Structure formats: C-alpha cells, structure tokens
Amino acid sequence: MAIVAHHSRFSKIAWPVLAWIVALLFFFPIFWMLLTSFKTDADAVKPEHLLFFTPTLENYANMTENYDYWRFATNSVIASVMATAVTLFVGIPSAYAMAFNPSRSTKDMLMWMLSTKMLPAAGVLYPMTFLTKNILGIFDTHFLIILVLSLINLPIVIWMLFTYFKEIPRDIIEAGKMDGVSTWGEIREILIPLAWGGIASTALLCFIFCWNEAYWTVRLTTTDAATLSKLIEGNRAPEGLFFGRLSAVSTAAVGPIVVLGWFCQKQLVQGLTFGAVK
Amino acid sequence: MSNRTLPRLLQTPAVLLLLIWMLIPLSMTLYFSFIRYVLNSLRRPEWTKPSISNWRGFGNYEFVLNNKDFILAIQNSLLIVCSILFFTVIFGILIAVLINKSFPGRGVVRVLLISPFFVMPAVNAVLWINMILDPVLGLQGLAVGGLNDAIEGLRNAPLVGGFFSLWPDFAPISFRATQTSAIAVIIMVTWQWTPFAVLIFMTSLQSEDQQQKEAAILDGAGAWSQFRFLTLPHLSRPIAIVVMIQAIFHLSLYAEIEIVSRGNGNKNLPYLIGEFANNNIGAASATGIFAVILANIVAFFLLRMIGKTLME
Amino acid sequence: MGRILLENVTKSFGDAQVIPPLDLVIDDGEFTVFVGPSGCGKSTLLRLIAGLEETSSGTITIDGLDVTQVPPSKRGLAMVFQSYALYPHMTVRKNIAFPMRMAGLSQAEQDKRVMTAAKSLNLVDYLDRKPGQLSGGQRQRVAIGRAIVRDPTAFLFDEPLSNLDAALRVGMRLEISEMHKRMQTTMIYVTHDQVEAMTMADKIVVLQAGVIEQVGSPLELYRSPCNLFVAGFIGSPKMNFITGTEAANRHAHTLGVRPEHIAVSTQTGAWTGRVSVSEHLGSDTFLHVHETGLADTLTVRTNGEISFKHGDIIHLTPREEMVHRFDAAGLRIS
Incomplete structure (x- = not known):
C-alpha cells in the first residue's frame, strides 16, 4: 500500500516553475521601474521600445537638475x-x-x-x-x-x-x-x-x-x-511625459532600502510580530 | 534605596516622551472638536481663533455624522482594508505553501518576493498608477492598445475575419476615476503587503511539526487533508497577527489615496480629515476622534491577542 | 570568615508566599547543601542570600553585618550558576578577570590571579578561547574560576552539575569537594539530587514548600529522619513505607524500612511476597516485591549474586533496629 505521496515528475518541475513565475510577477513592477529608468522619456511611452531600446544614463545624470x-x-x-x-x-x-x-x-x-x-x-x-x-x-x-x-x-x-x-x-x-x-x-x-x-x-x-x-x-x-x-x-502625476526620469528618481529613492531589506527579512518577522511567530 | 530603582527609572524617558506625544495633540484635537474653529471666514472672523467662547458642544460631531462624505469615507476605509486583508491572506498562504519546499533558486525567489514590502508607499503609488495602470501610456494602455490592433488585423484576415469583426474594441480602464480608484489602491497595497504575509506564514510553516505530518501520512491523510487539518490550524495565529497588524497600518492609509485620486470619491477617514483640515478644523477634529475610536476598537483586540502570546 | 545567618526571612511573589518565616545558621567554613524537590524554594533561598532577590521581610547577616539591603556584588559572595552564565562574548581569560576588573584591581594583580586559578582548574591552555568553544565540564571550571578569583567569603552553587553528563558529574563533584577541603571557605550548594547532598555536605538542609524539614549531617538524616518527607527523600532506592496492622503492632502509624535493611530468604521470613521485577546493577540487585499485604511494592536491596525470576515467592525479614516509626502526623517516634 503506497501511503507516502510520491511526487510525480510533473510536479517536481511544475512546482519550482510556478514559484519562479509568482516571484517574477511580484518583482516585475520593480524591474519595470528599473528598466524604464534607463529609457529616455520619449522612449518610455512608445510600445515599440517596451523591451528593446538604447539604454541611457541621462535620467540619473539629470536627477539633480530635474528634481533636486x-x-x-x-x-x-x-x-x-x-x-x-x-x-x-x-x-x-x-x-x-x-x-x-x-x-x-x-x-x-x-x-x-x-x-x-x-x-x-x-x-x-x-x-x-x-x-x-x-x-x-x-x-x-x-x-x-x-x-x-x-x-x-x-x-x-x-x-x-x-x-x-x-x-x-x-x-x-x-x-x-x-x-x-x-x-x-x-x-x-x-x-x-x-x-x-x-x-x-x-x-x-x-x-x-x-x-x-x-x-x-x-x-x-x-x-x-x-x-x-x-x-x-x-511629482505624482507627470501625465506620462516623464516616465524615464521619474523612474530613475524613484529607483534611486527605493533602491538602497530594498537592498537593505533583503538582509533583514528574518528579523522583520520576529520584529513585526513581536516574537509571536518564529 | 533598593538596587532595582535605577534600572526601573531607565524607562522613564521613553514613557514620558510617548505620554507627551500622545496626550498633548490628542487633547488639542478633543478640544478643537468641541469648538467652532475654521481657518478662513470672512463672515465670522472670530471663529478663526481657537477660543473657548466658540463652544459648539457636539455640533461638530453632528455635522460630521450628517456629512455624506463621512459615511462614504467609513465605507471606503472598510472596503479598502477588508479587501486588502482578504487578498493578502489568501495570496500569502498560497505563496507560502508554494515556496515552503526546497527547490533550486529558492533563496533568490524569496528575495524577489519580499522586495515590494520595502518600496516606499509614495513610489509604490506613483509606479502603479502611472507606469502600470495608466489607461493610455501605462502598461495597461499599451496592452489594451496592442490587443485592439491585433484584433483589427485579424478582421481583415481570410476565414476568421468574419468572426473577429464581431468583436468590439476593448476599452482601457481608468483607475483615477471615482469608482475604480479604490481598486487601484487595493491592487497596489496588496502587492506591497502580500510579501509581508508570505514571510510570516513561511516562517510559521517552517516551525510546523514534521513528525505530526509523518504521523498524518501514516494515518492515511492526503495532501489536502494535511493542509486542511494540520497546516491551516497551525497558521491560525500568524493569520490573526497578519490581519491585525495590517488593519492598524491600512486604517491610516494616506499616501496611496492622495497620489492615486486626490481622494475624488475615494476618501478614507485620514483623507477626509486632511480635507476638512484645509479649513474646518472643528470638523476635522471630530472626524479625528472618530478615527481614534475606530482604531482603538481594533487595537483592543490586537493588544489582547498579542498580550496573551508574548508574556509567557 | 563566612558565617551566614538568616532570621525570620520570608519571600513572597505577589500574593504567593514561597518562603514562610525561616531561620537558618550556616557556620564559617561549612559545606551546606540545600536539597529538595523542584519548586521547594531552595533556589529562591540561595538567591535571597546572594541578593538577587529582595527579601520580603527578615534579616540576612554575613559575619555580623546586616546585608539585607546590600546589593549582590557588595556581599562578598560568589555564585556559580546552573547554566554557568559565562559571558559568551569574552574569552575565558576575560571571563575570569571580569569581577576583578569591575572591582578595579590592577592589571598585574588580575593576570596573577587568573593564572593561579587557571592552573588549579586545568584551564591554562584554554584561556584565549571563547566559552562556545569549550566542553560542558570546561565551562563549569571557568565559572568556578570566575568565582574563586574574587576570594569570596562564601561560594554559592545553584545546581552546578545538572547540565553535565553522568560521568563528568561524578568527577566535578569530587573536584568541588576537594576545593572545599583545600580552601575551607563557606559553601552553599543547591541541588535536587540527594546523592550529591549526601556525598558532599557537612550539613544538609532539606526543604519542602519553602519550609525547612530538617537540618543535619548526612548520616543524621539517613539514620534518624525526623519525618516521612525526609525519610522518603534521603536514601536511594527510596525507603519503603508500611501502614496498617503491621505498623500498629509496633505502635506506629507508618513504618519505614530502607531497602538495604531487609534480608531475603527463599525458606522463611517475617513477610512473604512475589518478585515482580529484579534489577541487576552488578554490585547490587534491586527486587521489587508484590503481594506482601503490606504495601503495593516493597523494594529490597540485596547483593549482586542473588537472582530471582518474575513470579518467584520470597521471604523478607526487616532488621528490627533499623525500622523507623512515624506517627499519624508523619513525625518520627523515637
């Protein structure tokens, strides 16, 4: 009698693939922001430049000028x-x-x-x-x-x-x-x-x-x-004109914190639940 | 003097600071809520000073209760908070179970998943409402436009053209409109807080008793029964904690609503207070007191629950 | 010097009084053991002496000085904790030197005393390690070293051996006893293990529910326990208790007979019973005897050569001069 659940070959592959898809979906908005930050404002709203474009650093270079x-x-x-x-x-x-x-x-x-x-x-x-x-x-x-x-x-x-x-x-x-x-x-x-x-x-x-x-x-x-x-x-409503530069400044605003956050996931749980979940 | 006095005195700075922080502004709010107090009034300039002679009793409270925006704001607050709680808990459990097993790249998956939680609320809102949900220039607009173009192309195709010519053009949804902006807020906050739920559920799953699971397998329990009768009860406390902590945070949601819609038709309590505070301080204060009462009801349950689990 | 006097000491936590009024004298140089089941208040009593708990009332005197309100570090006592309580972020050297550093001793004096202690405790090779890299026995030695260097008027030990495995425990027991013989300093030692109490103590204090049941030398407690509790607690295997007519015949409510004071015979004896289990320890055999009509089980200790099977009928005879008699209140009848 086989009582131990045998994982089929299918579920062995499907499981991690599904996990990866979910993770990428959740990360997508951040990735999209990062990607857009390397587009010019004009390219950022053109469907033909969604994924293929000439990357530029000008948004970051102009951050001081545009946004102080x-x-x-x-x-x-x-x-x-x-x-x-x-x-x-x-x-x-x-x-x-x-x-x-x-x-x-x-x-x-x-x-x-x-x-x-x-x-x-x-x-x-x-x-x-x-x-x-x-x-x-x-x-x-x-x-x-x-x-x-x-x-x-x-x-x-x-x-x-x-x-x-x-x-x-x-x-x-x-x-x-x-x-x-x-x-x-x-x-x-x-x-x-x-x-x-x-x-x-x-x-x-x-x-x-x-x-x-x-x-x-x-x-x-x-x-x-x-x-x-x-x-x-x-700068909440740029009317679509400045997606590139807005993405750059947003990335600069959240980037360091997201990276810091990666290092304290575990402590986050203990801290925010006051040790009730370990 | 006992040798415990100094150590105990060490907590006084924190206590005093918090006491001041809590009492002074709150008692001012309470006071303002009982007087007529506006910032600008040509007709009644004496109302522009917070003075006891402008006593209004419960007038401000009546004004607020009879204001249709107040009922709307309460409804909206509840709609937003309950929807977010529902989706974060469901997604949180599903994803936590999904990544609880070890698989290649699990560490990276964890890092990707948790990232949204650390994005500052202002950026979260700007990112979603502009670059993703915008009906023309956002990904939504681009996707709908692309879909329409594709259908347009197919209409002229041989054989299937007749079928596709029956299809209407898809219209993108504007999430800045009155009816939909709450949905936009729910989407972006759910995106931000699902990782938090995942993290807590996952931590809890890892402490699940494996021997108990093995015993269940020997007793003939299938995967679903194990989840239903072992995992879910094990998660009940973390679920309660996730619900309560989020309730506290989301009742005071502000930046997202301000950025998405400037509150047009989509006010919650904090937003309504901000709006009143542009002129009618009395009404803003009375609304504030309602918000405090609402938060205290929630806090009462949370504190009782946390108190039980913490002080063992 | 190190004479410790407790007068009318009580301790309450909230409404619960864990130590009712209690008097106790611990003489200079004495090795005193507080023993009792867990929760009997023995650790609380030690912590009251140490100053880690405040007394609710009463006075504690050390060498004639009232120290009831004196903070722990000023009482001149050193304590060894059950968990060793070493500072995990400091090396062994720093751990041992810590109390001296706090007392402001010169660096040279600190080094000298650390070396002396390390030599006597075989820790010289480990001085630069952290506690995490040491075995349980070594950690125990460091904890003792940290106590020794302070040159205290008395040592307090709070169940120091209970985290060690059985073999190490016997070794450390001997070392602590030798240390006492050598230093002749007052030591107070808390344990729940009556074997430790019997082997180490000059004076045993048996506690139950915060009350001192009996104070005396190990042999006094063994030979004339003053009540049923002490009789049952001291000695291993436990003393057998017999009630009913057999006790009434000897004008007592309860009789106490230690397993080692019962003779076994296959032919004849005062009592008869059936062997349930016989445990062979090699040197000794413990027989658990049923159906005697005296008690549920009688435990008998005989020599290791004797062998009985389950179900064998045997005859037992107590050594009359070793039978303890207790009245209805559980007190000894002498």
Whole structure:
C-alpha cells in the first residue's frame, strides 16, 4: 500500500516553475521601474521600445537638475539616521529596564506603548501643524522630523529590543550583578555586546521605516526638511511625459532600502510580530 | 534605596516622551472638536481663533455624522482594508505553501518576493498608477492598445475575419476615476503587503511539526487533508497577527489615496480629515476622534491577542 | 570568615508566599547543601542570600553585618550558576578577570590571579578561547574560576552539575569537594539530587514548600529522619513505607524500612511476597516485591549474586533496629 505521496515528475518541475513565475510577477513592477529608468522619456511611452531600446544614463545624470534629488536624499538620510540613533538611545535603556527588571506594571506599560503606535496620525494632524507652526516654530525643520520619526518608531523599537533582550539568559545578567557591574556597566559590558545582532537589525528596520514614512514627512514639511517621500508625492502625476526620469528618481529613492531589506527579512518577522511567530 | 530603582527609572524617558506625544495633540484635537474653529471666514472672523467662547458642544460631531462624505469615507476605509486583508491572506498562504519546499533558486525567489514590502508607499503609488495602470501610456494602455490592433488585423484576415469583426474594441480602464480608484489602491497595497504575509506564514510553516505530518501520512491523510487539518490550524495565529497588524497600518492609509485620486470619491477617514483640515478644523477634529475610536476598537483586540502570546 | 545567618526571612511573589518565616545558621567554613524537590524554594533561598532577590521581610547577616539591603556584588559572595552564565562574548581569560576588573584591581594583580586559578582548574591552555568553544565540564571550571578569583567569603552553587553528563558529574563533584577541603571557605550548594547532598555536605538542609524539614549531617538524616518527607527523600532506592496492622503492632502509624535493611530468604521470613521485577546493577540487585499485604511494592536491596525470576515467592525479614516509626502526623517516634 503506497501511503507516502510520491511526487510525480510533473510536479517536481511544475512546482519550482510556478514559484519562479509568482516571484517574477511580484518583482516585475520593480524591474519595470528599473528598466524604464534607463529609457529616455520619449522612449518610455512608445510600445515599440517596451523591451528593446538604447539604454541611457541621462535620467540619473539629470536627477539633480530635474528634481533636486540630492537635497531630498540628504534630508532623508539625516532624518532617518538621526531618528534611528535617537530611538535606540531612548529605547535601549527602556527595553533593558522592562526585560530585566520587570515590575507588575511592565506588561501594561508595553501594551500601552504599542497602543500609541495605533493612534491614527490623521487624528492629530491639525494640532501637530498648529503646535509646530504657530507655537513652537519648528515646522519644516530637521529637528521636528527627527523627533516625530523617533516618536512613531519608539514603540516598535522598544518591543523589538525587548523581545531580543528577553532571549539573553537571565543568569548572565545576574552573574554580572554578582561580579559587581553597575547598571550602566551592565548595559555597556554585557547587554549591548550580547544583543548586538538584535540591536543592529532593530536599527536597520527602524531606518527603513523612517525612510519610507509618508504621512508626517509630507504634512509637516514644505522645503527645508522635505524627504524623498515628499519629493515623489510632489511629482505624482507627470501625465506620462516623464516616465524615464521619474523612474530613475524613484529607483534611486527605493533602491538602497530594498537592498537593505533583503538582509533583514528574518528579523522583520520576529520584529513585526513581536516574537509571536518564529 | 533598593538596587532595582535605577534600572526601573531607565524607562522613564521613553514613557514620558510617548505620554507627551500622545496626550498633548490628542487633547488639542478633543478640544478643537468641541469648538467652532475654521481657518478662513470672512463672515465670522472670530471663529478663526481657537477660543473657548466658540463652544459648539457636539455640533461638530453632528455635522460630521450628517456629512455624506463621512459615511462614504467609513465605507471606503472598510472596503479598502477588508479587501486588502482578504487578498493578502489568501495570496500569502498560497505563496507560502508554494515556496515552503526546497527547490533550486529558492533563496533568490524569496528575495524577489519580499522586495515590494520595502518600496516606499509614495513610489509604490506613483509606479502603479502611472507606469502600470495608466489607461493610455501605462502598461495597461499599451496592452489594451496592442490587443485592439491585433484584433483589427485579424478582421481583415481570410476565414476568421468574419468572426473577429464581431468583436468590439476593448476599452482601457481608468483607475483615477471615482469608482475604480479604490481598486487601484487595493491592487497596489496588496502587492506591497502580500510579501509581508508570505514571510510570516513561511516562517510559521517552517516551525510546523514534521513528525505530526509523518504521523498524518501514516494515518492515511492526503495532501489536502494535511493542509486542511494540520497546516491551516497551525497558521491560525500568524493569520490573526497578519490581519491585525495590517488593519492598524491600512486604517491610516494616506499616501496611496492622495497620489492615486486626490481622494475624488475615494476618501478614507485620514483623507477626509486632511480635507476638512484645509479649513474646518472643528470638523476635522471630530472626524479625528472618530478615527481614534475606530482604531482603538481594533487595537483592543490586537493588544489582547498579542498580550496573551508574548508574556509567557 | 563566612558565617551566614538568616532570621525570620520570608519571600513572597505577589500574593504567593514561597518562603514562610525561616531561620537558618550556616557556620564559617561549612559545606551546606540545600536539597529538595523542584519548586521547594531552595533556589529562591540561595538567591535571597546572594541578593538577587529582595527579601520580603527578615534579616540576612554575613559575619555580623546586616546585608539585607546590600546589593549582590557588595556581599562578598560568589555564585556559580546552573547554566554557568559565562559571558559568551569574552574569552575565558576575560571571563575570569571580569569581577576583578569591575572591582578595579590592577592589571598585574588580575593576570596573577587568573593564572593561579587557571592552573588549579586545568584551564591554562584554554584561556584565549571563547566559552562556545569549550566542553560542558570546561565551562563549569571557568565559572568556578570566575568565582574563586574574587576570594569570596562564601561560594554559592545553584545546581552546578545538572547540565553535565553522568560521568563528568561524578568527577566535578569530587573536584568541588576537594576545593572545599583545600580552601575551607563557606559553601552553599543547591541541588535536587540527594546523592550529591549526601556525598558532599557537612550539613544538609532539606526543604519542602519553602519550609525547612530538617537540618543535619548526612548520616543524621539517613539514620534518624525526623519525618516521612525526609525519610522518603534521603536514601536511594527510596525507603519503603508500611501502614496498617503491621505498623500498629509496633505502635506506629507508618513504618519505614530502607531497602538495604531487609534480608531475603527463599525458606522463611517475617513477610512473604512475589518478585515482580529484579534489577541487576552488578554490585547490587534491586527486587521489587508484590503481594506482601503490606504495601503495593516493597523494594529490597540485596547483593549482586542473588537472582530471582518474575513470579518467584520470597521471604523478607526487616532488621528490627533499623525500622523507623512515624506517627499519624508523619513525625518520627523515637
């Protein structure tokens, strides 16, 4: 009696072929964007040049001229790097406290932090504009964008760090206590070296989220602190005239992040599900 | 002083920051939602300052509830979120099962599949609405045009020409129109978030108990029964997580709607708030409070679920 | 010096009191073992002494100083953890030197003490490896080395051998005992394994549900257990308990007879039963005897030459002077 399912020759070939087709379909829009970025604007909309065309780098060469790309890119880098740094700086001690010195309120505290993430941004849009423009005078500044990006990512970062820290054996932390480490020493000498991988991938994800953020960066900036999201959003309807150059600037905006993302797929799962799926 | 005080104090900066971040703007929204407050009014200039003397009680809430755009926005929010959830979960499970077995190039397939998730929402929307879905210049327009040309050619062909002359010309669909722009948003967000679902389901599938599967095979279970009675129940928690996390993200969907249609007939709650906020701050704030309530209902279930699984 | 005194110490987690008020004296230089089934509070008690848990009430005194509110590192104690708790990102050398670095000792002094410890623990060749590259036994030695260099007033061991395989466990047991003989420092050792307790301890503290059942030397506990729990816990195989008329005849509620105190005969004896299983250990044979009318099973320990089959009828005679008697409350009748 043959109870073990024998894979037919057909399914042995069809299975991977199907998987490849699905993967290529999903990747196609990105590929198409990349391909179009090497076409002139005129070629980009001509059916006869769909696949066969003379590649050109002029779209990339003219990115500064057409879109002032580097200014927006610089703003994105400043905002994302600084916000990631601030978030970690505030988040690490906090996650440490909750992971290794939990009190009865720790669980509620974590839940509450996560609930702030769920506050719909739109609900506080006007007060934020009002506060930053009329009262604090920090509208459209790097400071504001860094602050806001830090705040919206802080709950997720604390949660992620918390799940990584929880994996460090308690014994090691306690051995440190017996060996006479101070609280700061504990963080510096034991926690950070041990959780280095987790901290790095948390930072990477936080950076990606900051880079892609498209609500506050669009609504709380005009020019000075405007990021790439604002740039793309501002050029949303080119009426088909500038597909080539738009593709180039879009590719430049997402390329580095997509590549970064490839390196932290695994951490993404653990981080976004807070360790509930492993 | 106990030796736990300092470590516990370390969480205060984060707590304080989040508390301020949550309370100040939210209480302002709450306050604005109870007063008459507009940015420009020639007739009633006193309403352009947020003052307690412009108290309106629940007037803004009544105004919003009686506004047909509000009902539309709620409907649209639900339509968009539910459709995206439905498609991402279905596609996510199918694809996760598809690539769960090892085959040549699986690593590359994974990398290709996950890529859309990291594309920034603004680029996602611009890419799809212009280069792919545009009825004239996008791939859709080009494909429909090509198809029509082909049919045109066949009409003049001998023998089959009579048959094809019965065919009408195909008309491309404009996804910027009122009825279709929500579909465009659903397509692009599904494209972006299916990879997320795949990634989580795949991770979960890899932790499936193989001995249990072998036992099922010995018990005579076929491939479908294994999927139905072992794999699907195993995936129930990841499915719940995928649904809840996406619900949170998609209820506040903004960039895609702004870029696709500027909200013409396709507003969701955040978009409607943005629109009100161009002038009627009172109404925008009242809508904001509704959005907060809606999000809290969702959050309540999510937090309870996550809380259970996390703190063991 | 290293005299540790616990007075009225209690510990609660939330509403659950895991250690009811407890008094204990550990004398200087004594090797004390806390033993009991898992969940009996022995590890909690050790952690209270270490300062890793805060007492809910009561005082802990070390050498006359009240240390109840003193942080762990200032109590002058060193601890060896069940999981060894080595710092995986540091070499063996750095692991051992870590407490000295934290205490601010000079580099020269650190190097000197690391070398001394490494020599006595056979770790000299491994000083530049990371813990991940060591075997379980070597990791255990590093953990001990890290404790030794601090020159503590007392060593605390939290089930240090339970992650080692059986052969290594016996070896390490001996090494720790030798270390104690050599250093004459107070040591407190937690284990659930009564063999470790019996072989290593000067003084055994038997715990159950946070309560000290009996304190005494290994032989005191073996010869005169003060209640049924201690009687059942100390000794292997377990003591046989007999209730009913046989116990009543000896004016007790329960009789306790250790397997090694029952003589076996094929002809005659006080009790009769049927052999169910006989386990041959080589040096000894354990007979599990049914149908005695005394208890479900009686375990009997005889010499390794004796051989019975399943179903054989045998006769058993306890050594009367070795029969322990307990009253209805489970307490020893002397």
